[in-house]
Amino acid sequence: MVTAARIRSLKGKRKISMLTAYDYLTARILEAASIDIILVGDSMGTTVLGYPTTIPVSMDIMVPHVAAVKRGAPHTMVVADMPFLSYGLSEEEAIRNAGRFLKEGNADAIKLEGGREIVPLIEKMVSLGIPVMGHIGLRPQQVLKVGYQIAGKNDKEIEELSEDAKILENAGIFSLVLEDTTEEAARLITDMLSIPTIGIGAGRYTDGQVLVITDMLGYNPEINYKHNKTYVNLYNTIFNAAVQYKEEVEKGLFPAEENVFHQK
Numbered sequence: 001m002v003t004a005a006r007i008r009s010l011k012g013k014r015k016i017s018m019l020t021a022y023d024y025l026t027a028r029i030l031e032a033a034s035i036d037i038i039l040v041g042d043s044m045g046t047t048v049l050g051y052p053t054t055i056p057v058s059m060d061i062m063v064p065h066v067a068a069v070k071r072g073a074p075h076t077m078v079v080a081d082m083p084f085l086s087y088g089l090s091e092e093e094a095i096r097n098a099g100r101f102l103k104e105g106n107a108d109a110i111k112l113e114g115g116r117e118i119v120p121l122i123e124k125m126v127s128l129g130i131p132v133m134g135h136i137g138l139r140p141q142q143v144l145k146v147g148y149q150i151a152g153k154n155d156k157e158i159e160e161l162s163e164d165a166k167i168l169e170n171a172g173i174f175s176l177v178l179e180d181t182t183e184e185a186a187r188l189i190t191d192m193l194s195i196p197t198i199g200i201g202a203g204r205y206t207d208g209q210v211l212v213i214t215d216m217l218g219y220n221p222e223i224n225y226k227h228n229k230t231y232v233n234l235y236n237t238i239f240n241a242a243v244q245y246k247e248e249v250e251k252g253l254f255p256a257e258e259n260v261f262h263q264k
């Protein structure tokens with residue numbers, strides 16, 4: 001088991017690596033690669049399911065994927081991302097949903113987007129034994145209200161962001177995602193907190209980094225966020241394999257003798 005306390009203890013020792021995964025086979029690869037944390041992100045909505053935003057994602061969509069990821073990565077910290085309106089309606093419903101991630105999905109922790117407004121909920125979850133990861137900065141679940149905006153662009157925004165970070169730490173979160181903030185804001189917050197910060201598009205000074213796996217694998221050729229680095233071009237790899245397969249089927253080259261069963 002990998003505990004939240006273990007992840008927390010990495011601050012100041014070495015950088016933390018986190019990637020998203022949504023399925024069993026990918027999770028197995030990330031565990032083999034010793035990635036510190038696997039996030040079953042609500043980004044599954046846009047990456048795997050083809051929705052325009054993460055808004056339509058539900059608990060019923062997420063839970064089986066959390067379970068699949070944990071089956072693939074039994075020895076890795078698996079964090080389940082609470083989807084839009086799975087929390088916020090009532091404390092009772094939020095805690096029941098977090099409980100589903102831990103009990104049906106076998107997740108090790110949950111993650112919630114939000115600042116000071118969700119502190120009572122976080123305190124209640126932590127008191128019950130639910131490890132909570134925070135998420136501030138660009139919050140994709142706020143897209144309908146404010147769109148996608150880089151956070152912490154001026155002194156006032158940095159002040160609000162760092163206040164939220166401190167308040168969330170005091171509420172008991174074990175680590176904090178900083179999404180698409182200025183490097184200056186993320187550096188200040190990272191220096192201020194005693195829990196690890198994990199950045200995506202938050203610059204070089206956070207305690208860890210996270211990327212959406214389909215982005216860093218080049219699975220979607222339309223993704224070109226400044227914060228992303230494409231480590232392989234999976235789109236081309238799969239496209240070329242499919243084209244070659246079609247050609248070989250049409251020419252009668254596949255299946256070959258080695259792929260065929262014969263009678264005794």
Ligand SMILES: Nc1nc(=O)c2c([nH]1)NC[C@@H]1CN(c3ccc(C(=O)N[C@@H](CCC(=O)O)C(=O)O)cc3)CN21
Nearest residue numbers: 043046047140148149150180212215223224225226227
């Ligand atoms: N596949 C995927 N990966 C992500 O990282 C991601 C999503 N989806 N969907 C939800 C949010 C939206 N994200 C965004 C959206 C827009 C910018 C953006 O406009 N970036 C500009 C810089 C703008 C500026 O400097 O103000 C860029 O050039 O990339 C960044 C992250 C990141 N998130």
Ligand SMILES: CC(C)C(=O)C(=O)O
Nearest residue numbers: 020041042043081177
């Ligand atoms: C980008 C990460 C932090 C996330 O929330 C997600 O993948 O849903």
Ligand SMILES: [Mg+2]
Nearest residue numbers: 041042043081
């Ligand atoms: Mg998310």
